[in-house]
Amino acid sequence: MHNRCSKPRSRYHEYAFWVLCSSLRTILYRMVLTPVMYDRIYADLRYTYDFLVEGDSLHVIVKNVTDLSQLSYSLSFQCPVNCTDKQTSLVTLQEEPLSGFRLKAGENSEKDPLFLILVNIRNKTAGNAPLETLRITFVDNDVEPSFGFYEGLHITQAVWIDHPRNQPETIYTMLDILDQDFKKHWLLEPFSEKFKANEGGKRMLKLTYIDDNAIVSPDRNHLMVIKRLSTCEGIQRYYRHFSVSITDNDVLGHWSEWGAWGDCSTVHPFCSRERKRTCLKSAFLLATAVCAGESSETEACKCPSG
Incomplete structure (x- = not known):
């Protein structure tokens, strides 16, 4: 079949068809394609973790958008069964005009299951067209301790990681939500566990509480989050969490x-x-x-x- 936009044999027709096709392509590009590209915003979202712990906050920085007032944000939720008003009211979104927005999590004394926070980002200048949906895992801090440590005794507990196959290179490590100075109070062997690309398997981390201070304090619980980082992206993602109790020896x-x-x-x-x-x-x-x-x-x- 002859392509109407291909060059015919006659030089005169060749030139005429070439001019016509070129003009039509230019007109169609300006009428159809260009407005879509102008209305589209390619927002680059920067954040440290893809999880939000009860009582904490998460700052999301929006890059590559000159005017942040073009964006609108809304929250929705996905729960294992049905989301209750108590769960959804725990999370609020606060816009920060110069950088992006901040998610804040309130606190309660109930044991809440894991649920997803969906941040829907839209372009107000293009009929509120959807741009991005951010999925954040809500982590409850009222879970019962899985095991306990006694200050000064250096008890070691095993923590297992089960990594699936057919994944990019992934690094697992641990975070103490109550204390960011992890290495001062904890010994984790190895400190991080790396799985090569497409490598799966089950490995053990050894966790020991080593802080032996001289401060009289009540017994307390620490929330530990295991996070994973894929080498093909820069976000530390939620793997699982657990709570441990610390008994003071002072x-x-x-x-x-x-x-x-x-x-x-x-x-x-x-x-x-x-x-x-x-x-x-x-x-x-x-x-x-x-x-x-x-x-x-x-x-x-x-x-x-x-």
Whole structure:
């Protein structure tokens, strides 16, 4: 079949058809294609995690959009069964005109299941045309502890990762929601677990609580989130979460009587002597006693002769 926009044999017709086809293509491009491209906004969304923890917030930065007032945002939700008003009222969206928006999660004392927060982003200048739907996992912080740690005992717990096949290279690591200084309080071996592209399998992480401070504090729960990062994207995605309990080993103690003064030093002319006392505990032999004040004191004394 002869293509009407192909070049005919006659030079005259060749030129005429070429001009006609070129003109038609230009007109159609300007009438149909160009307005679509002008109305389309390619928003580049930047955020650290694709999950939002109860009581926390998530900042989403919008790039490649000159005028952020062109965008509108709305929330919808996907729950395992039916979303309740208590669940949906936990999440609010606050627009930030200079950067994007921030998702905020309230708190309650109920154990909420995992559910998805859908942020629908639209272009107001193009009839509210949809641009992007952001899917964020809501993580409840009221879950019962899966296991417990005792401060100072260095107990190790196994945490398993089951990675599916046919995935890009993926790195798993862990986050303590209550304390961002993870390495100071926890030992994770290995600190991250990497699966090569298309590699699947089950691997174990060893988690140990190593912080042994001298602060009397009530027993507390820590929410741990395992996150995964694919090397083909820059977002740390939710894998699973669990809670652990921390039992403090510090108790309020009481001071012993001051010991006898030591000998006066022989450092002339600033001679001094020292005495000490001990912080005692009355119960819980594994605990560390904590007392207010100093365990030693010094005073000036008469320098020995000679």
